[in-house]
Amino acid sequence: MGHANNIELSKGRLQERYIVGKILGYGSFGEIRKVKDRLGGRMAAVKIMTKRLMLPKQIARVYYEIELLKRFEHPNILKIYEYYETKEKIYIVLEYCEGEELFDRIRSRGETGFEENEVATIIQQIISGVNYLHQ
Structure with a gap:
């Protein structure tokens, strides 16, 4: 998976790349699921956000946070692997952290x-x- 890319990807395509697993949690705009990369077997988490639940400034904030996370490389900061966008959803694939919050x-x-x-x-x-x- 290298650095994050802005790629148009439908939910079906997400499921082609990843084995989508259990729900890890919920946020204000959607859910977080555990996924497994079909190519390398790496475990990850995908944040799935529904745009219609968000104000335009909240969507802009998500893009800003993605750009920031793409630049960070530190063991105590979650890595962003990639992100995808459709007309309805934003998918952010992140490092999976085992354990509890x-x-x-x-x-x-x-x-x-x-x-x-x-x-x-x-x-x-x-x-x-x-x-x-x-x-």
Whole structure:
């Protein structure tokens, strides 16, 4: 998959390139699904956004975020592999991250919390990513 490309691709074509799996979550404009690249076997996530649910400025913001993500190369920032667009949808194929979201992880710990070394690792990863973004 190399860098992101703006390619007209129907849902059928997406399914030709990827094996579409389970829903990982929902957003304001659509859903996120786990996919497997038929060519290399790489696992990824695809954000599927429905344009009719978005204002023009929100669509513009998505394109801006895509352009930003295409430039980033850091272990603590999701990689964008490619994106596709149809008249109805925007598909963004992203790096798949195994595991739970940080918020869910924090919530599941409840009163027991985290060990100091776990907190240090999490904070270091966050700071590393934010520092990269500010360079």
